[in-house]
Amino acid sequence: MKFLVVASFAESLIGFRRPLITALQNRGLQVHVAAPELIPGSAIRLQLEAQGLVAHSISMQRVGTNPLADFRALVSLILLMRKIGPR
Numbered sequence: 001m002k003f004l005v006v007a008s009f010a011e012s013l014i015g016f017r018r019p020l021i022t023a024l025q026n027r028g029l030q031v032h033v034a035a036p037e038l039i040p041g042s043a044i045r046l047q048l049e050a051q052g053l054v055a056h057s058i059s060m061q062r063v064g065t066n067p068l069a070d071f072r073a074l075v076s077l078i079l080l081m082r083k084i085g086p087r
Contacts, residue, residue, distance in 0.1 A: 001030070002030045002031075003030070004031075004032045004034060004081065005020065005032070006034045006035070006058070006060075007033070007034070008036065008060055008062045009035065009062055010038050010045075012035075013044075014044070021051070021053065031052075031054070032055075032056060033053050033054070033056070034077070034080055036057065036061070036062070037057060038057040059072050059073055060073040060076070
């Protein structure tokens with residue numbers, strides 16, 4: 001079974017979400033994480049992957065009120081969920 005954790009700030013996946021992620025992994029789930037700017041080779045992405053997570057970079061703004069940017073984020077998440085969902 002797969003689980004997706006989404007954050008608007010990549011570092012929060014380690015700083016605030018680590019207990020949740022660890023609990024999910026302990027239950028045998030394949031955990032995927034998504035956040036903006038999780039580019040391949042970045043320090044944060046390497047740290048997440050070392051924990052056994054599958055990292056995805058998504059289009060999302062941390063703050064803002066731009067409906068078009070929010071729509072892009074929604075589409076990005078839908079496409080990602082389809083990609084990692086059950087086959």
